[in-house]
């Protein structure tokens with residue numbers, strides 16, 4: 001996995017908090033930490049987004065944000081049609 005801040009290579013690590021341990025990734029270059037919740041916040045741009053309790057629902061929500069948005073697909077089609085594609 002590449003770091004979203006410095007593009008360095010991240011490695012898997014285990015983190016400990018008051019609420020227990022969790023698995024994530026750490027960048028040795030800039031010290032950034034990434035886990036699925038942090039990743040969802042960054043790709044959604046919504047820091048108040050409700051986080052699903054079940055891991056499979058969290059992954060489903062992340063996949064929703066990773067899919068190309070319909071507006072972007074429409075723009076791509078307009079560009080392609082202008083070139084006769």
Ligand SMILES: [Zn+2]
Nearest residue numbers: 003006027030
């Ligand atoms: Zn980094």
